[in-house]
């Protein structure tokens with residue numbers, strides 16, 4: 001399957017959450033506190049895209065749809081896109097660029113500290129999400145760097161947990177989903193090691209990288 | 217000293233015209249309903265209420281926001297949940313039992329409570345611990361006139377407020393996000409303060425269920441969660457009662473929970489607030505702007521420790 005024709009519709013679909021909130025502000029359908037609704041909505045979609053991105057590899061493995069991986073970079077960049085918008089609503093509409101208050105917030109409010117950490121960890125990943133960076137870093141180092149997305153996703157869920165006042169149902173759902181997505185990767189590792197130890201393992205080439213840029 | 221507006225101010229100057237008209241419509245409508253026997257006649261009489269010198273002259277928040285954006289965890293933890301689910305709450309028959317360290321414990325029916333004192337309109341600021349605020353035209357009467365019914369004993373120092381649990385009408389009860397019944401408390405002098413009221417109405421009309429029908433506490437200088445909704449039991453105690461939020465997160469919620477821009481909450485900085493309907497944020501005022509009236513209740517106390 002050729003994903004070339006798939007990219008534009010996925011791109012458009014990924015913009016729909018943003019369109020929804022922009023329309024909501026315009027049409028006044030976001031309730032009594034639209035700024036809060038937008039901040040939260042964008043945060044939710046940042047987390048959704050992080051998890052969607054992390055779903056690509058397992059889905060590809062179990063379905064055999066190799067083309068899925070060609071959507072991964074775009075989805076990861078959409079996660080970053082929504083994080084940037086989420087952060088922007090906080091800096092602008094919540095704090096009105098009062099940098100002293102923002103600094104104090106980052107230091108004093110644990111969920112903001114964690115969110116900010118996640119953002120700074122996400123920056124290098126976004127900056128290296130291009131072929132030039134991939135070539136420059138070399139596949140192995142690039143992959144090692146991008147593994148930090150697992151930590152970022154955990155921080156994002158923690159951010160959500162620490163934000164809620166009493167009812168942790170929603171962050172818990174995200175935690176379970178993330179646990180499954182990371183768990184399956186741990187499982188693969190264990191299986192791989194077992195195979196290695198059993199000697200029935202034919203080592204893969206050391207430069208094994210998921211073919212992100214290979215054109216068919 | 218209360219900030220008294222000039223005595224010659226007409227109620228119509230405080231109340232927006234549209235609201236005034238709506239009240240008249242409501243009165244006509246509710247008289248009709250009362251005559252047709254659907255709701256008790258007592259409800260039809262909830263009128264505009266006597267204007268109060270304690271009211272602010274700030275513009276009230278639109279009714280749709282006051283009734284559409286609520287924290288009432290018994291009906292769910294999203295702010296839109298109460299508006300969606302609270303219509304099932306049974307508010308009749310309703311009675312409030314007043315007990316504990318009192319000479320004559322009493323159980324009062326809501327109809328009697330509504331006749332205890334003339335209803336006043338109290339337009340108060342409401343500041344939520346989450347960093348937003350509203351201006352709400354409550355209809356109610358001083359809490360003290362209810363508490364005086366039972367003659368507290370000399371050793372009574374606190375008042376505990378226990379709110380309704382109706383498992384069949386409250387979907388949130390099953391979720392156990394908090395310990396039910398939701399319980400709050402005040403020091404006796406706070407409870408007897410003239411700013412503390414029992415509200416039974418809003419914008420001149422019967423209190424909507426999602427706002428804590430049929431009667432709720434309103435303590436305007438404290439964060440909103442101190443003002444328990446749908447109250448069924450009031451208990452006088454000698455020891456400081458443990459409140460629901462203190463049980464849920466003792467480091468975050470203290471017994472006093474006075475609005476205080478100096479004492480931050482770990483989730484929300486308390487220095488500023490967003491008034492619902494406004495774009496820019498406002499500076500949060502000490503005791504939510506009621507410092508002149510209530511600061512002396514706390515003289516000599518370290519409000520950082522007693523947060």
Ligand code: HEM
Nearest residue numbers: 036039040043044046047083087090115116118119156160
């Ligand atoms: C990887 C990065 C991040 C992700 C995935 C993320 C995700 C989320 C999520 C899912 C929520 C809860 C939404 C809801 O309640 O429905 C949230 C809330 C929030 N986030 Fe983030 N976030 C991130 C980074 C940040 C950063 C860097 C900041 C600011 C420094 C921030 C500030 C906030 C604030 C202020 C809220 C609460 C809004 C409110 O209380 O109304 N987040 N975020």
